[in-house]
Amino acid sequence: MVMSYVYKQYCICSYDMENALDFLEDEIDFTREEIKDMIQYTIDENHKKFIKYYNSLVDKFKYNFYEINCKKNKQIDWPKESGVYVIWIKTGDTLSFDDLIYVGMTGKFKRVSECEVLFNSGSFDKRKERWTPYRFCESDKDGKNKFSFRYGPLEKNTDKQSKIKYRDNAYKTTIPYNKLMVHCFKISEFSEDYTPGLLEKEILTKYLKSSGNLPPVNNEL
Numbered sequence: 001m002v003m004s005y006v007y008k009q010y011c012i013c014s015y016d017m018e019n020a021l022d023f024l025e026d027e028i029d030f031t032r033e034e035i036k037d038m039i040q041y042t043i044d045e046n047h048k049k050f051i052k053y054y055n056s057l058v059d060k061f062k063y064n065f066y067e068i069n070c071k072k073n074k075q076i077d078w079p080k081e082s083g084v085y086v087i088w089i090k091t092g093d094t095l096s097f098d099d100l101i102y103v104g105m106t107g108k109f110k111r112v113s114e115c116e117v118l119f120n121s122g123s124f125d126k127r128k129e130r131w132t133p134y135r136f137c138e139s140d141k142d143g144k145n146k147f148s149f150r151y152g153p154l155e156k157n158t159d160k161q162s163k164i165k166y167r168d169n170a171y172k173t174t175i176p177y178n179k180l181m182v183h184c185f186k187i188s189e190f191s192e193d194y195t196p197g198l199l200e201k202e203i204l205t206k207y208l209k210s211s212g213n214l215p216p217v218n219n220e221l
Helices: 002-012 017-025 032-060 124-129 140-145 158-164 196-211
Strands: 065-069 083-089 100-106 108-113 116-120 134-137 148-153 171-176 180-186
Touching: 002 017, 002 032, 017 032, 032 196, 083 124, 083 196, 100 124, 100 196, 140 148
Parallel strands: none
Antiparallel strands: 065 180, 083 100, 083 180, 108 116, 134 148, 148 171
């Protein structure tokens, strides 16, 4: 019960550790270090719970799951299907919560008439055409940043960002392809349990509830 209360106050303090510690020191009969340990323990457990959920999702989609280990100086070989893609930084043999940087989707159902809804089967490979909030850089115009994933656009306006997207300072963060891994969950219009939008929101919601934040490249849920 105490640990649950402590973590709840941490959440109420906008997931700010120092502010939570300042408040809780006057509220409960534990040292600052003990309170910090309780909060950190719950954070670690929540992260483990998310990874467990994610691994179960990979297993659930095992026949419709595609892993891309991005290569140095080589274009990404995207599957032609639609669905959800999850971008990770490669740091070890197992997935780590802190290494997930983006969750996105492609493929939507849209109404075309009063009695008809069609599936716009936009494919994964069209992601390389984007320039905000990220870019998969595969143009010669990218110079030394070619074959890298860049995010944190300099301009908030998409038209302005489009004009500077090849510049060296156009994004805050640049990650070489060989440090990336992309997971693709293939979802067609005939998938029984999921649409791309539903799975994207499910993963982001689980992430948000595990940390109080979104992956670094995601801006909304």
